[in-house]
Amino acid sequence: MKKETFLAFVGFFLLSLTTVVYAVEEKAKTVTISEQKADITGDTELETILLKGVPYQEEEDFLKEIFIEIKASNGKKYTFPLESGAKASFQLVDLNHDGVRDVLATVQTGGSGGIVLSFLHSLKNFVHTDLTVPDPVEMESRFVNDYKAEIKIKETGKTYPFDLKDRKLYYKKLGLYYKGKLNEPTELMVNSYSSLKPVELGEGKLGLKGVQRIAGIANADTICFVESTWRYLNGKWNLLEVKVKKEAN
Structure with missing residues (x-):
């Protein structure tokens, strides 16, 4: 094989590989699982709270990435990563008793034990606080x-x-x-x-x-x-x- 032909073949192979990787990345679309509008900062303005996930290609029911995205009334965006899992949901409740609702998110792990993972975040006064749920009883x-x-x-x-x-x-x-x-x-x-x-x-x-x-x-x-x-x-x-x-x- 001539040198020119070999180099052309290598270039074509690398281009094909890049195209495949790009196609895979294109398929890994972020999906919005649920959305709510509420005041979670205490300024009486509404924030948009979105629960998002990125599903595995071969198993769409399982999400390899899950996160909370908040579009706040101050024009900023806040993102709180969660764990991967089969299903996810969130609710807005005031659990630290400061007069402003917190974001309580739950992720089902999908295993035979029926385990759920929970996450609790506060954004009062636009300050993010990870309240962390209580550990299981020892x-x-x-x-x-x-x-x-x-x-x-x-x-x-x-x-x-x-x-x-x-x-x-x-x-x-x-x-x-x-x-x-x-x-x-x-x-x-x-x-x-x-x-x-x-x-x-x-x-x-x-x-x-x-x-x-x-x-x-x-x-x-x-x-x-x-x-x-x-x-x-x-x-x-x-x-x-x-x-x-x-x-x-």
């Missing part, structure tokens, strides 16, 4: 002998026992127990929030209620749900109440 969990389990809430120190004899055959088949005794120490599956939503606290104040699902040896092996109620006070989230239930509300 707890110790384990299976115990005689087909039972227990969880202990670290914050309160309270322990909750569970009788799982109705799953005896299932656990024996999996080798978790032998003649009622646990074969080896085994923790439960403590999931992060499957739900984190605003809740009335009284006196016109709002807080957050989180729900965590506790499972046995698989996500389908649900043992209980832990509900936690939180209030934002003095610049941080305070745990008000914890309830442990066998069924989710």
Whole structure:
């Protein structure tokens, strides 16, 4: 192959590659998931709040990028990145009790655990503050002998026992127990929030209620749900109440 012919071939290849990359980038269009107009700065003027995402080409239901875009009344644009996920939504609620609504965004991860990721932002006086939602409740969990389990809430120190004899055959088949005794120490599956939503606290104040699902040896092996109620006070989230239930509300 002559040098001129080789160089021409290389040039054509590079041009083709650039065209392919450009075409891929062109397909990665940003989509608007939802939009609201409201005053979230406290100046009585309306901002435009948009929830946007960039879907994967091969899986349009899953968004590889998700972000909040705010077109503020001062002419500036603010962008708050979120995490990737299957679905996303947002609502405007005053959770830090400063008289101005905050942006609470939720992203569903799309996994079998049903986990949601939440993000909370304030733009009062055009100053961005990441309020950060409360961490999930910390707890110790384990299976115990005689087909039972227990969880202990670290914050309160309270322990909750569970009788799982109705799953005896299932656990024996999996080798978790032998003649009622646990074969080896085994923790439960403590999931992060499957739900984190605003809740009335009284006196016109709002807080957050989180729900965590506790499972046995698989996500389908649900043992209980832990509900936690939180209030934002003095610049941080305070745990008000914890309830442990066998069924989710």
